[in-house]
Amino acid sequence: MADPTTNRPLDPVRPTLSRFRRMRPTTGKSGQFGIAFWLPLAWLVLISFTAIFAPWIGIQDPDSLDFINLQTPPNDAHLLGTDHLGRDVLARVIYGARVSLVVGFCAPVVGMLLGLPIGMIAGYFGGRIDGFIVGAIDTFLAVPGLVLLLLFSLIFGGSLLVVTVSLGLLFIPIFSRISRAATLSFKSSEFILAARTIGANDFNILVRELLPNVVLPVLAFGLVAVAGAIVVEGALSFLGLSVPAPHPSWGGMIAGGREHLEESPHISIFPAIVMFLTVLSFNLVGDTLRSRFADVREAAI
Amino acid sequence: MAAPLLELTNVSTHFHSPAGRVRAVDGVSVSLEAGQTLGLVGESGSGKSVLARTIMGLLPSYAEIPEGSAITFDGQNLLTMDRKARRAISGPGIGMIFQDPMTSLNPVMKIGQQVYEGMRHHFGTSKAAGRQRAIELLTEVGIPQPDVRIDQFPHQLSGGMRQRVAIAIALACEPKLLIADEPTTALDVTVQSGILDLLQREQRDRGMTLILITHDLGVVAGRCDQVAVMYAGGIVETGSTRSLFARTRMRYTQALLDSIPRLDRPPHERLKSIGGRPPNLITPPPGCRFAPRCAFSDAQCESAIPPMQADEADATHSFACWHPRDPEQTAEEVA
Numbered sequence: 001m002a003d004p005t006t007n008r009p010l011d012p013v014r015p016t017l018s019r020f021r022r023m024r025p026t027t028g029k030s031g032q033f034g035i036a037f038w039l040p041l042a043w044l045v046l047i048s049f050t051a052i053f054a055p056w057i058g059i060q061d062p063d064s065l066d067f068i069n070l071q072t073p074p075n076d077a078h079l080l081g082t083d084h085l086g087r088d089v090l091a092r093v094i095y096g097a098r099v100s101l102v103v104g105f106c107a108p109v110v111g112m113l114l115g116l117p118i119g120m121i122a123g124y125f126g127g128r129i130d131g132f133i134v135g136a137i138d139t140f141l142a143v144p145g146l147v148l149l150l151l152f153s154l155i156f157g158g159s160l161l162v163v164t165v166s167l168g169l170l171f172i173p174i175f176s177r178i179s180r181a182a183t184l185s186f187k188s189s190e191f192i193l194a195a196r197t198i199g200a201n202d203f204n205i206l207v208r209e210l211l212p213n214v215v216l217p218v219l220a221f222g223l224v225a226v227a228g229a230i231v232v233e234g235a236l237s238f239l240g241l242s243v244p245a246p247h248p249s250w251g252g253m254i255a256g257g258r259e260h261l262e263e264s265p266h267i268s269i270f271p272a273i274v275m276f277l278t279v280l281s282f283n284l285v286g287d288t289l290r291s292r293f294a295d296v297r298e299a300a301i
Numbered sequence: 302m303a304a305p306l307l308e309l310t311n312v313s314t315h316f317h318s319p320a321g322r323v324r325a326v327d328g329v330s331v332s333l334e335a336g337q338t339l340g341l342v343g344e345s346g347s348g349k350s351v352l353a354r355t356i357m358g359l360l361p362s363y364a365e366i367p368e369g370s371a372i373t374f375d376g377q378n379l380l381t382m383d384r385k386a387r388r389a390i391s392g393p394g395i396g397m398i399f400q401d402p403m404t405s406l407n408p409v410m411k412i413g414q415q416v417y418e419g420m421r422h423h424f425g426t427s428k429a430a431g432r433q434r435a436i437e438l439l440t441e442v443g444i445p446q447p448d449v450r451i452d453q454f455p456h457q458l459s460g461g462m463r464q465r466v467a468i469a470i471a472l473a474c475e476p477k478l479l480i481a482d483e484p485t486t487a488l489d490v491t492v493q494s495g496i497l498d499l500l501q502r503e504q505r506d507r508g509m510t511l512i513l514i515t516h517d518l519g520v521v522a523g524r525c526d527q528v529a530v531m532y533a534g535g536i537v538e539t540g541s542t543r544s545l546f547a548r549t550r551m552r553y554t555q556a557l558l559d560s561i562p563r564l565d566r567p568p569h570e571r572l573k574s575i576g577g578r579p580p581n582l583i584t585p586p587p588g589c590r591f592a593p594r595c596a597f598s599d600a601q602c603e604s605a606i607p608p609m610q611a612d613e614a615d616a617t618h619s620f621a622c623w624h625p626r627d628p629e630q631t632a633e634e635v636a
Contacts, residue, residue, distance in 0.1 A: 127362075189404055190399050190400075190401060190404040190405040191404060191405050191406055191407045191408075193354075193359050193399065193405070194397070194399055194405045194406070194467070194470070195407070195418075196357075196358075196359055196391060197357055197359070197391055197392070197395075197396060197397040197471070198391060198392040198396065198418065198419035198422065198423075198470065198471070198473075198474055199388045199389060199390075199391040199392035199393075199419065199422055199423055199474070200388075200418075200422060201385075201388055204422065208410075208418065209407055209410070212407070212409040212410060213407070213408065213409050216409070
């Protein structure tokens with residue numbers, strides 16, 4: 001079969017393939033990142049930038065009440081409209097990003113700092129230590145996370161620190177499992193034996209030989225954990241258990257607009273959209289980086 | 302004669318497995334003087350790597366070294382010393398090179414750092430001095446552009462280059478004894494001799510003692526002072542390389558030699574091989590371990606373990622065989 005215009009044989013597979021290649025979200029063989037990496041990254045940069053520099057980028061005060069303009073739809077003065085107390089939704093979304101991003105980044109870091117050493121020690125030493133740690137983790141996992149979070153915020157009150165730390169504690173099991181699994185797969189490698197042949201002790205091996213290997217899969221999971229932490233923080237603030245009321249947070253805004261969904265849906269929808277895009281972006285960027293790591297490691301092996 | 306640098310007396314290594322006790326190394330005695338090269342030869346599963354790891358103290362937790370074993374290195378018994386003292390010997394005392402340089406280097410550590418890691422650990426070498434020394438060592442082991450390579454990762458190097466790096470890592474601690482566990486098995490044939498020549502040169506220049514583990518008698522022939530042939534966990538014949546090749550006594554050694562392909566044979570001739578498999582090391586045969594596969598075995602071979610006996614012409618050459626080969630006979634006549 002030949003193409004009548006060019007008289008060249010038709011290749012039915014090729015064009016489709018190249019189109020797929022262009023659309024592929026992860027990295028191509030050439031090592032370039034696709035649009036499904038850059039666009040989410042740009043969104044994350046935008047969100048982070050506005051959140052960090054919120055007081056200086058000329059947006060309105062998120063807490064100032066404007067009783068003349070209650071529940072106005074988006075307009076020139078209020079780009080995303082106002083809520084039921086006349087507060088600027090855009091400003092509150094941007095200030096709310098501060099809460100989400102701080103919890104989103106710090107909670108996985110807390111979980112990683114505690115979970116990684118626990119998992120590495122369990123995987124490396126094995127035996128009774130491993131049995132004890134794995135048992136403790138399983139016990140901890142049996143406690144429902146939300147109940148634990150409710151308990152913490154009831155005891156210590158809702159504040160950024162309490163939410164971050166208690167959410168971080170909930171991340172310990174998963175981080176220690178990942179690092180334990182990675183440690184197990186690396187500890188029988190010959191390069192660990194080789195390190196012993198030049199006299200390395202357990203501490204040297206754990207820190208200098210194993211840690212750089214274990215930290216890669218753990219970090220790759222970290223970005224996915226950020227997305228998870230943002231969602232959980234959103235749920236907590238929706239329930240009013242995160243930062244206290246006047247302080248803007250995405251979950252709190254969604255909850256606040258809930259009663260006015262019919263007449264002014266923008267109050268809930270804008271923070272929901274921003275949260276959705278942010279979580280999606282973290283997942284897309286995380287997936288791309290993870291497959292990129294996998295590529296590099298495969299090439300290394 | 303000076304005291305030997307390394308002396309193994311009746312060394313055994315047993316593994317506990319669900320099927321029973323595996324006698325991976327069984328009653329090995331061998332001694333090695335400083336500056337000498339020992340070739341440890343045997344087929345897969347003969348216990349040579351386990352013996353190396355026993356000397357190195359790298360055995361897994363389910364391994365057991367029975368009472369009565371002694372490994373004396375530089376006047377100290379390696380089996381009775383505490384872990385910390387033992388670690389101090391790993392590196393400056395005994396170094397080791399592994400079979401596969403693809404796995405024996407840390408994939409996420411720059412090679413320069415891997416080279417000076419040992420120096421930093423044992424001698425407290427500063428980073429700058431260690432880096433300088435690492436460049437010297439990489440030059441010494443024949444790595445081109447060492448100042449560039451030092452900041453690269455193992456996957457950026459070829460297999461032969463990686464094995465040179467592994468040698469540089471071991472040499473960085475200035476070991477008195479270097480154990481090379483099949484250092485060329487995982488490499489292309491074309492780079493094998495280069496690695497072996499490098500090891501031999503370093504051994505001579507540094508006056509280092511070398512244990513070269515291989516399954517290739519050809520590798521041993523030109524490079525070792527002394528050869529020990531292992532079979533099923535024990536040494537069956539040992540002696541100076543010259544005597545062992547010229548006056549082969551043990552039937553197993555002879556069978557190994559016969560199985561080497563030779564250029565002077567007519568083409569399309571069937572290659573000789575040793576029939577059967579090495580014995581199960583959980584329930585080894587009661588007599589000579591090689592008896593089931595040996596063409597010369599009789600009832601005595603199958604019932605009683607042959608003791609090590611010295612060769613008549615050379616007292617350092619000893620072998621364990623009830624029906625040793627007549628050394629005056631040539632290989633052709635046996636065939």
